[in-house]
Amino acid sequence: MNIHTTIDILDMSKTVAEAERLMTVCNSCRYCEGLCAVFPAMEMRRAFSEGDLNYLANLCHGCGACLPDCQFSPPHEFNVNVPQTLARLRGDTYQAYAWPRALSGLFERNGLAIASIAALSVFLFIAGFVAWNDKASLFRADGGAGAFYRLMPHNAMAGLFIAVTLYVVVAVIMSCRAFWKDIGEPAATLRQPVSLWQAIRDAGTLRYLDGGGVGCVNDDDMPTDRRRLYHHMTFYGFLLCFAATSTATLYHYLLGIEAPYPWYDLPVLLGTAGGIGLVIGPCGLLLAKLRRDPLLLDRPRWGMDVAFIVMLFLTSLTGLLLMIFRASPAMGLLLALHLGVVFSLFFTMPYGKFMHGIYRFLALVRYAKERRELETGH
Numbered sequence: 357m358n359i360h361t362t363i364d365i366l367d368m369s370k371t372v373a374e375a376e377r378l379m380t381v382c383n384s385c386r387y388c389e390g391l392c393a394v395f396p397a398m399e400m401r402r403a404f405s406e407g408d409l410n411y412l413a414n415l416c417h418g419c420g421a422c423l424p425d426c427q428f429s430p431p432h433e434f435n436v437n438v439p440q441t442l443a444r445l446r447g448d449t450y451q452a453y454a455w456p457r458a459l460s461g462l463f464e465r466n467g468l469a470i471a472s473i474a475a476l477s478v479f480l481f482i483a484g485f486v487a488w489n490d491k492a493s494l495f496r497a498d499g500g501a502g503a504f505y506r507l508m509p510h511n512a513m514a515g516l517f518i519a520v521t522l523y524v525v526v527a528v529i530m531s532c533r534a535f536w537k538d539i540g541e542p543a544a545t546l547r548q549p550v551s552l553w554q555a556i557r558d559a560g561t562l563r564y565l566d567g568g569g570v571g572c573v574n575d576d577d578m579p580t581d582r583r584r585l586y587h588h589m590t591f592y593g594f595l596l597c598f599a600a601t602s603t604a605t606l607y608h609y610l611l612g613i614e615a616p617y618p619w620y621d622l623p624v625l626l627g628t629a630g631g632i633g634l635v636i637g638p639c640g641l642l643l644a645k646l647r648r649d650p651l652l653l654d655r656p657r658w659g660m661d662v663a664f665i666v667m668l669f670l671t672s673l674t675g676l677l678l679m680i681f682r683a684s685p686a687m688g689l690l691l692a693l694h695l696g697v698v699f700s701l702f703f704t705m706p707y708g709k710f711m712h713g714i715y716r717f718l719a720l721v722r723y724a725k726e727r728r729e730l731e732t733g734h
């Protein structure tokens with residue numbers, strides 16, 4: 357074990373110990389039990405194993421409400437800061453569960469790692485286009501059907517993205533497996549339709565990002581629902597973009613119609629609506645993050661949070677620019693830029709902030725089960 361790893365483990369143990377201290381204080385106080393799912397889940401326990409704390413950390417939505425509401429928050433000597441401590445612990449779990457282990461280091465200096473992978477991907481797409489065609493083709497105006505695939509054959513493009521998607525699916529499943537095992541939850545819970553449905557509803561509406569009904573705490577004592585709205589725009593924008601890509605694939609293979617498509621076709625309409633959501637949502641989230649009270653943030657992981665937001669923003673921005681300028685000489689470069697950004701976004705998904713949504717959903721599944729058991733007695 358090298359020195360670096362030893363320091364990481366000591367730091368992680370310190371965070372676990374602090375989370376345990378806070379949950380013990382909160383379990384005696386219970387003032388915040390109506391704010392979110394974390395406090396009721398905490399009240400179901402008398403002692404907290406590391407797995408329990410990791411579960412609670414991922415159940416926390418980071419609304420921040422329990423900081424200003426707490427009579428023991430800094431500068432009180434008890435120094436109770438639940439949002440920041442759970443955010444730190446959450447970040448530690450992302451790295452601890454990463455698969456394969458060899459790539460867990462991508463979580464360190466995550467912003468730099470993701471920016472480097474994105475730059476390399478864009479460069480490789482440009483180099484690939486030039487190698488496949490000639491240098492001039494990169495700047496040739498070509499807006500006709502199949503223009504994209506004259507720069508890169510459709511089968512090569514589809515094969516590359518199918519391969520990276522399969523890799524991401526396996527990496528995410530393996531990471532989730534590690535989380536589920538760590539929190540000590542049986543696999544059978546994932547086969548309970550009632551728990552799954554409840555978690556889908558809670559995640560789909562971001563029920564626990566409302567600070568107990570008043571909204572998220574930002575830079576002052578005036579909570580608002582803005583962060584929830586921007587999260588929704590980002591999430592549903594992403595889903596619409598995914599639907600646009602899937603529809604385009606069906607157009608290509610089932611109907612034999614090649615991109616680019618006219619503005620009124622389904623892939624373009626879905627992509628435009630999703631792209632707009634994915635521009636406004638990440639901008640709003642970034643602004644909210646910049647304005648947030650530093651006491652609510654996990655400062656050392658600032659780069660990870662910002663990198664994911666920026667990658668989502670760049671995905672939509674380059675997609676929209678490609679749609680607007682697809683018949684111009686800029687199309688070749690914009691296509692390389694867009695494909696490079698999307699590829700790196702996909703590839704780095706298991707090693708960045710994307711995972712917060714996955715672990716939070718799983719934590720909600722467990723919480724739904726626990727709540728039901730408590731209410732029904734079995």
Ligand code: SF4
Pocket residue numbers: 381382383385386387388389422423425426427428429436438
């Ligand atoms: S955060 Fe503070 S007020 Fe809320 S339950 Fe914990 S100790 Fe009590």
Ligand code: SF4
Pocket residue numbers: 391392393394395415416417418419420421422423438439442564567
């Ligand atoms: S930050 Fe919000 S979601 Fe997290 S524990 Fe506090 S009240 Fe609950």
